[in-house]
Amino acid sequence: MRTDFGAPPLAASNRALVEERLREVREGTGIKETLTIEWRGKPLHVEVIDMPVNDLYFNPGTHRIRAQRSHEPARDRALDEDPWSDDSQDYLHFLLRALPKDPALRDKDFDALMESLREFKQTDPGLITRDGILVNGNTRRAALKDLGVPSIRVGVLPESCTWADISTVELSLQLRKDHRRDYSYINRLIAIDEQVSAGRLLPDIAREFHVRKETAEQDVWILSCLRDLIARSSTGDAQLRLLDFEEAQEKLRELHRRYLKDSAVSKEKADLLKESRLAAIALGYSKTDVRLIEPDFHARYLDRLLPDSLKPAPTAAPATVAIPGLNRSVKAAGAGVAVAKALTDTVLKALAVETAGDKVPAPQLAEASRTIAEARDAFSSSLEFAGKDARVRKRRQAAPDRITDACQDLEQCITDLVMARASNSLDEEAYDEAVQSLRAMLGKLALESARSIKVPGDGVSWLLDAAAEKA
Structure with missing residues (x-):
């Protein structure tokens, strides 16, 4: 899949509109809304403006629907060849509405998002490049477009933004713990693999994805x-x-x-x-x-x-297999x-x-x-x-497992006895009663063992002898 999709057709007009709206925000006297993002390793506050919903573009490289793009291979190929065409953008719109595990079905979570936007309006801003490409908020834009809402609030990335920046910023926003809608499982695996392919160290990737290094290794496998x-x-x-x-x-x-x-x-x-x-x-x-x-x-x-x-x-299976590039076999x-x-x-x-x-x-x-x-x-x-x-x-293993568990408890009891002796805190009467209960229970265990085991081994023989001495 491509990693650099170039600029969309309305890039120039979007840049002009973004600059105009940013200038209006800076010159205004009201409270200025900002959005904090992680930009090239440091926090950055970007200004939020209103943009026409229909003038923006879905991000063809978004991780949210990376795996789902293969639902229709012909449209997936067309999306790589011309990501800004009406058909390609319509395909992205379709996938953003779809159920991740079966894109032929509509996602109920998308319908819930639409209801939330209809009732409460947009609460969190999205994020765009100056060309009008959505970095965060693709699903929200899809829902707002379906609702016929004319504008969307978005933060604006710096002019120097590259496609590598777009991918990194999208991931950092998605992986915030307060994010409301997670990537699907497969899209998360793909996102981790992309970071590995980019040469990042696995411990750093695991930290960014809020998982242990072993979990990240598991995902790669x-x-x-x-x-x-x-x-x-x-x-x-x-x-x-x-x-x-x-x-x-x-x-x-x-x-x-x-x-x-x-x-x-x-x-x-x-x-x-x-x-x-x-x-x-x-x-x-x-x-x-x-x-x-x-x-x-x-x-x-x-x-x-x-x-x-x-x-x-x-x-006939071969006895050995040659290792490509080496004069060796395994x-x-x-x-x-x-x-x-x-x-x-x-x-x-x-x-x-x-x-x-x-x-x-x-x-x-x-x-x-x-x-x-x-x-x-x-x-x-x-x-x-x-x-x-x-x-x-x-x-078959239930009875032996019970005795093994009891042995572990008795081993802990020995440790507790040593500690109680050191602090002179043992309740001797309670301990004596517990030992008597153990003796009675061993007698019952010996009785059932004698009934169940025809040829007793050394352990069972000892138990039977101990019970006989008690009697």
Whole structure:
């Protein structure tokens, strides 16, 4: 996407009008309204004026709808080629009204903004360049235009403003904690990635976005992962879009945390987990369902339930893979990872075709729908089995976990005893009663252990002997 969109057609007339209105404000005797922004690392107070709504331009580079631009690829390309044409500006207006996760639908938050503006008028000024390009307040201008309001209050940036300044100022205003409407999840990822691409250090970016450095690293990893998925989904003219993953924020974050944990032990198992979970996320499964997917999910459940049409043809996996640009090779991923990746690719391509809808031939769309239905059937059945096994494991582990927790409490009790002895503050009677309760409880535990365990180990044998001595 372009980063310098040049000047709009009405730039000269807007500059003249801005200068005239600024002069009127400076020469007036009333209270002058200003807006404080962060300008090149320092706070700057800019003057606020009224400008005609219809003479201003939506910012083609705004981060607010960066991911949503791909909703109509042809209009997106036209927006890059001629951002100031009526059609391009109308497309931006349409996207600003649209629901971020599905631009085909109207955003209820936009309607709420319109109602607020209708009832209370404009409370906060927007921000423009002297050419009349909105840096902040694009959505407000869209709402005011729909309402037929003739003017909008805006602060005016300095004459030396560049497109890099526009991007930086927009981000700084959006990331203020008191801002009423946040960027969508994907647009936030894109904004962070742009800052990384600009050469900024990750700790500085994290500070500006009010997140921890680890969270910023996670966001960069997730966006890279999503872009890889989109590239893998490409088939003919059909391709998934970043906005198709707008609702997957928590699932993707959990995947990243689990991937880091597993890759520290086994890269291959981590990749198996990643591929199976990504396929489930793309198919729209819930967070609780995705959590059931472990590294052995494909081999243990999915493989036997997949129809032959979704199983890749067996091929010999290479033992090593050459590193481009270096005279070295590394161990290739195992056959299991290749199989899981092939299934994910099949699912992604089918989803891309289904998302394209009537833009692809009907037979191709029907085949994609059949593939998705078969994949969902196999995943749903596999997740049902995985859920049953997880519940069984949880029940099996419940009693040992309780004893482990009790041991931790007793360990803390030892520390408390030492501290109480040092300060001579132990309530000995209460302590004695608690120990008697412990003794009685151990007796009950021994009784149930004897009934439940046919071949006791050393620990259970000690418990049974201790209970027998008490009796």
